[in-house]
Amino acid sequence: MxxxxxxxxxxxxxxxxxVTKLPDSVEKALLKALEESQTDVAKTQLQAIVDDFITAKTSILPxxxxxxxxxxxxxxxxxxxxxxxxxxxxxxxxxxxxxxxxxxxxxxxxxxxxxxxxxxxxxxxxxxxxxxxxxxxxxxxxxxxGGSTNISKLGLLKPGEGLKGIKRFIVDSVVDAGAKGCPPYFLGIGIGGGEDIAMNLAKKALLRSVGTHNTNLKIAELEKELLKALNELKIGVMGLGEGPTVLSVHIEVAGRHPASLPVGIVFSCWADxxxxxxxxxxxxxxxxxx
Amino acid sequence: MGEFHLTTPIIEEAVRRLKVGDTLYVSGTIVTARDEAHLKALELHNAGKKLPVNFEGIGVFHCGPVMKKSETGEWTVIAAGPTTSARMEIFEEEFIKAFHPRIIIGKGGMGMRTTKACQEEVCVYGAFTGGAALLAANRIKKVKDVFWLQELGMPECLWVYEVKDFGPLVVAIDSHGNNLFAQVNDRVRENVTKVYKQLHIIEPGG
Missing domain, CATH: 3.30.360 (Dihydrodipicolinate Reductase; domain 2)
Known part of the structure; x- marks a missing residue:
């Protein structure tokens, strides 16, 4: 050939x-979420998700x-x-x-x-x-x-807003997303660069295996801190108020213009x-x- | 919270028994309709024209499916999960009042205008697990008809499905003015302050 x-x-x-088989790390994260879910609604919804992706894998259908x-x-x-x-x-x-x-x-x-x-x-x-x-x-x-694309966001923050501003923008974006993009979400976040670069990095961040962290320890800490905090919002599986809201936060950081602080956030639905x-x-x- | 199995055409009393949080399974007829189908249906209705489908008593499914045509010309469902219902909020109140469906099926919830229409016209909104397209496809027993395929394309046209125990649907808007997603949203808004503090975005006590 x-x-x-x-x-x-x-x-x-x-x-x-x-479209028929989730990456191993995504599958693992969803199975773990089902195992750890405590309430009926979360269990029913996560079970439906797991049944669905297992059917997809065995029948080789989307x-x-x-x-x-x-x-x-x-x-x-x-x-x-x-x-x-x-x-x-x-x-x-x-x-x-x-x-x-x-x-x-x-x-x-x-x-x-x-x-x-x-x-x-x-x-x-x-x-x-x-x-x-x-x-x-x-x-x-x-x-x-399309559902998770429509809730993605670009924030052009003032550099003076700093890390607090970045965190606030991310929290507010997840609140706005709510149930609309099929949570639990996998988040890709790009900070710095420029308007298109931040979005590009955010998307690229989604390619990292779930559970891995940025090699820069400060960024890795931010990923862990945000993952924990965003789940306290309790949007829940499918936005029904129970179970996990976000299963991973991946952040990539680029240098930026002194006058700009772009933050891009790309959501993936559970089907990452x-x-x-x-x-x-x-x-x-x-x-x-x- | 109860579990209910309803068959179309669904009568008013059956819908009145449903409360938010209930689990619902539907058998009978459901028809897919997304943005463009809602728009076209309402345009025809407002022009005094008849629709190819009678929505009265049946389910409207916010879904743009993947369909496949066999060599003998028969359509089969490959994948048919719900799409984001919020996009249909601008149409649904008018749609419910014009065509009187009993169940709107989708994901992510709908707003206060739809909630009001559900209360006035006795209709419910059932949330199907987003993305669970193969589970949904397995409950679709027959493709009865298709309309507007040429004009609107596969995801946007009207697919008429015969379904058996289609679900589980979580009743997220009932006919008594309750909206489960709005309730969750209110709680999330309260949680935001806590999360701001946890992330030191605002100082504790601030």
């Missing part, structure tokens, strides 16, 4: 895997009807032979996956309506990264649902879906574990 065909097949498999808008995180080694063709290969894979998995057609053109195949201008979106001295391609399929693989220039495939 030629390399373009291998990449296309891997991309289809990643989309299938993302766990949620909202199979998301498709994006890919791409890390292309500078020596990987196929880079310029990638957008077209990923578009073809998305169209095929839409039919085969199937995925719900979720790409809507502003004027022409739903394109019917999950491909539209700029969609699937690609987050590019070029890796020096590498002959590998790393692909992560990241389909993002993504799947990845590495392909070398010979076409050997290694699937990633999140």
């Amino acid at each position: 030629e390399l373009p065909e291998i990449i296309e097949n891997v991309a289809i498999e990643l989309l299938r895997s993302a 766990m949620c009807q909202d199979t998301g808008v498709v994006s890919f995180f791409v890390k292309a080694g500078e020596h990987f032979p196929i880079i310029a063709e990638l957008p077209n290969i990923l578009k073809k894979a998305t169209i095929k996956a839409t039919h085969d998995v199937p995925l719900r057609p979720n790409a809507v053109d502003l004027f022409k309506g739903n394109t019917g195949n999950n491909v539209a201008d700029y969609i699937p979106w690609i987050y590019w990264e070029i890796v020096p001295n590498s002959n590998m391609l790393e692909l992560v399929a990241f389909p993002k649902g 879906r993504h799947a990845g693989a590495r392909i070398d220039s010979e076409g050997n495939i290694t699937y990633l574990n999140f």
